[in-house]
Amino acid sequence: MRFNRAITPVKVLSFDLDDTLYDNHPIIKAALQAQFDHLASIPQWQAKGPNYWRECRNRVGETQPELQSDVTKWRQVALRYGFAQLGFSERQAQEYANAAYKAFADARSNIVVSDDVLELLAQLREKYTLIAITNGNVEVDKFNLKGEFDLVLQAGPHGEAKPSRALFDKACALLEVNPSDILHIGDSLDTDVQGANNAGCYSIWLDNQNCIYSYKGLADIEITDIMQLALLTK
Template sequence: MIRFNRAIKPFSVMSFDLDDTLYNNHPIIKAAVKAQQDYLNALPSYLAQGPKYWQQCRNEAVLQLPELADNVTKWRQHTLRLALSKLDLNEEEVEHHADAAYNAFADARSKIVVTDDVLKLLDNLAQHFTLVAITNGNVEIERFNLHNKFSLVLQAGMHGKAKPHSTLFDKAAEHLNVAKSEILHIGDSLDTDVQGANNAGCQSVWLNDQDANYAYKGLADIEIANIHALTHFIK
């Protein structure tokens, strides 16, 4: 299915969200969170704080430093140090366990295998368009099989404010020396991907294959139900 809500202008760049757009991120993030929690729960003093302790510390961390909301990696790392600093641990132990717990998360987070058909789709699209990735997530793309598929990878926090803020789209246009209207951004979220692209003056494709509720009521330029509908643009 491909539905055009607005006429598409010529574009030279295809920008992709990563998580839940090019692969199913739900089992990956679930495994990563479990790996971190398994490490932390092996510490008796952490386990004694109860199952709500992590979320309490996460909320406290972003109240202390609101800018963490735009950088999920630093938010997690800061929360780990905050949570561990409240326990009966010295400074060296806090740093050791915070690093080890984060590494447990990051290792599991990067166990992604993008399917061959999606890789082939990207290769075909790359013969006609410049491909970039714009993500709010903390996946380390160099650690799995998307590492060589994009001319540019921009991540929230590291390179600017999270979508739907326009910063990452602005940086992509500046880096590639193109007008933002020449960027067609594809993503699964109305709230971050479509709203962000629309607000930035890019064109937008909503991959509508998630069972989710969104606050944003604007329309994507194009709606698709399967990522392979993008072959429509291969001439």
Template sequence: MIRFNRALRPFSVMSFDLDDTLYNNHPIIKAAVKAQQDYLSALPSYLEQGPKYWQQCRNEAVLQSPELADNVTKWRQHTLRLALSKLNLNADDIEHHANAAYNAFADARSKIVVSDDVLKLLDNLAQHFTLVAITNGNVEIERFNLHNKFSLVLQAGMHGKAKPHKTLFDKAAAYFDIPKSEILHIGDSLDTDVQGANNAGCQSVWLNDQGATYAYKGLADVEIANIHTLAHFIK
């Protein structure tokens, strides 16, 4: 299925969201959260705090430092140190356990295998367009099989404010010295991907395959139900 809500203008760059656009991130993030929780639960003083302790500390962390909302890596690392600091551990133990718990999360977070058919699609698109990744997530792309597929990778926090803010799109356009209208952004979220691209003056493709409810009521330029529909744009 492909639906054009607006006629596309010529574009030279295709930018991709990563999580839940090029692979199913749900089991990956679930496993990563479990790996972190398993590590922390081995600490008796942490386990005693109860099942809501992590979320309480996470909420507290972003209230203390609202800028963490744009950097999920720092938000998690800050929350780990905050949660452990409340357990009467010494400074060395706090640092050790915070790093070890985060590494448990990051190792599981990177156990992604993008399917061969998606890799082939990207290779085919790359013969006609410059490919870029623009993500709000904290996946370490160099640790799995998307590591050599993009000319530029921009991550929220590290390179600018999270989508739907337009910063990452601005940076992509400046990097390639092109008008933002020449970027066609593809993503699964209306709230972050489509709204962000629209805010920035880029063109947008909504991959509508999550069955989620979104707050944003604007339209993508194009709506698709399967990532392989992008082959339509290969001349």
């Protein structure tokens, strides 16, 4: 654990979810495959070829850019658009889109967080309020993070995606704390660290992805393994 700046005592630990508390890459891969397998069972969609989904998603993203901060709604609208373009009625397009999204969402929540991480959260909960602030669309109530957080905020339904300060501001309002009472932990400099810094919260960067980021600011603390957070219980 490396400190780039001194921090004052905090009351709340805020966690990003994907690629912070679990490896999200195989989960997303499986969820996309589940969606593609479902769509391949529909002859009209299958006939459009392998790039049709991407074309629909990109088209909706271009015409409705506000959806890009709500990945769930973006996917749902793109699926509905795709079926409408195939000539399905509005009702049919919605029904087919719902079924395709369900295939994705069910696989998306097929997550098992390690016992070590769950034990870490239990230790941290003895000293801090634990919350989650995520840009993703995972539903924590569907896997073994259920009940681990006092508050879960998702980009889209609850506010603009990180690095906007919106979700952090909402957390402060709901918990009745100051920004400096929150320490946010995440794997992305561009979204997690920048977002927390924008909001006046403290930040911990989990540097374990070997990614290149555009944000040049510093996290208050840097770690390379989530288990290093056990030091916060001392």
